[in-house]
Amino acid sequence: MNVFNINLPVVGVQFNILILVLIGFCVGVIAGFFGEGGGWFVTPALNIFGFPMAYAIGTCLSNIFGQSIGATKRHQRMGNIDWKLGLISVTVSIVGFEIGSQVVLALEKTGNAGNIIRWCYVVFLSGLSCFMFYDYFVLQKRQLNDENEIPGTPVEDIQPCRSKIAERLYIIKLPPMISFPISQIKAVSLWIIIAIFLCTGFCSGLLGIGGGFIIMPTLIYLIGLPTIIAVGTSLITVLFSSAYGCFIYAVNGRVELVAAVILLIGASIGVQIGATAVKYIKGYGIRLLFAIMIAFAALSVITEQFYKMTGKSFFQTMAEIILLGTALIITTIILSKLYIEIRKERGRY
Template identity: 30%
Template sequence: MIDQLLQEPIQIAPWILLSLGGFVGALSGLLGVGGGVLMTPALHILGLPMPLAVGTTLTQMVASSISGTIKHHSQANVSWPLVLAFGLPGVLGVLGGKELMVFVAHKPQLMAKLGLIYAGFLVLMAGLMAKRELAPKGSSGRRSIWKVGPRWSQGQGLYEIYYLPCIFFGVLIGVVSGLTGLGGGFFYMPIMSQLMDMPLKVSVGSSLGIVVISSIVGATSYGFAGMSDLNMAAMIAVGSIVGSVLGATATQFVQGRRLKLMFATLVLMAAISMVFKSYGHMNLSLGILFISGFSLVLVAMTTAIQNYLSMANK
């Protein structure tokens, strides 16, 4: 089953891949969210089988995560002991997630429903994003239950690394990453900052470092299995790097909270689009994804220009 799917010729115009990379990269730089949650469903809707879409997404993620980690490392925002505490157990999770994908791909009944399963996962992601943005500032859940087991003081005593929860979350998020193409930064950052009381800058920088590990392991394992397209990944990566720079530059002119809620809506639209794709409505699926994505970009650009002009007139 999987060999037949991966041997079918798939042609996507280079300008589409570059544009897709630029769009997702701009959102990542603008909102501080990972692009995998959109990249995998977009590639699947454009015609790639889910295993190939996941593998290609993880492969293109390597370059952007490395560049982001280097930048945060230069600002002393990366705790390498923390990266290894999450990242090394995460390797096992990523490999396990990839093997789970291979298992599903060899089961025609499951493979046919994989798009619907992923759509359900996107709905969950959209809900988590919206909940995080709508939650009162300073609110948090119970933190003390995650501060258990051996620990290592870091940052001159400012925070402590608890290894047992790091191993647990590292493996769990690694499985999700290996199965879906997500880098995992969406999960790691709130776990570090909200459950483990780590400084926000360290959480952001270190989560990118973990994504470097998970994306390299995922890209390599999917590549050896023949479930990744290097040419597509390279074109997407080029667009993504350019887009992330532009998005990061525009952050000073954009109110992030409203856009993040819109991004959660876009993820929900991607889920709906995948449902239509699963039932053979290709044109409707592409239309939903394109219109919702274009609307978010238009609002972001309009907001940035308005805020820039407002600041310039002061």
């Protein structure tokens, strides 16, 4: 396999080009499908294969920036992006992000920041995952039975399955009101939108994650977007935050350009396939896979926390295996589903 090894000049390590392309491909599929960056997977993967953590983060952000251009273009073409809402989310989230970052700095002075933030991460991911499972297995079945099970109803007349939380927020008529036609939202208070994105930005700053992980479920459950519009629109936040992160890390010399380019080649192919798969999988199917993914991400953080508490390297290895395994399995599921649906569409089944 030495023939596939390349020299990465900045980090100064030999790396197998096939592994880089595979990591890029997996993260591309996941990013295109869920409308997020996939940093939760690439950063530890690069770190496991010998990148120092800061270089792994910087290289990952550069890759996310490149791949999110392709994902945004693809979702734009499929009509999945609400630019108006996306640009509001980017602008307001920056303010929330800075507040979250300041809280982290304050926590660092107490010397216990890592521990507190990891537990916040666990609570956030576990809570969100449980809610999404509940939504999938209980709420949406009930809602479908109540509203859409009228025989003979044309598909175009079926109303989007909005969350109850979003519908309650629409009732608050605090001016100025704003509409988002692409997202099928007739009127919602601008203040509510600002408050929601301030909170998501704060969570991003506190937990140090790019945004897609938080924005996508927020758009679905709090603002009431259809799932695939949420996937496309959350990519705007990912695009801008990763562009910023890429530049800042590169200025600090923490980006390995050669690795980032190779990752991007794999990711660009993956991202187009992932974004195309959205077309073939129902909105609630996407939500279910997302819930499974973040449940395993939470499990990985809990395992990592055990390592920090006990010092046993077994837990660290387990955390890494859970992360990489989850990414590979989710990628395989998406590809399999896409393949089956395309075969069905072409009438081969």
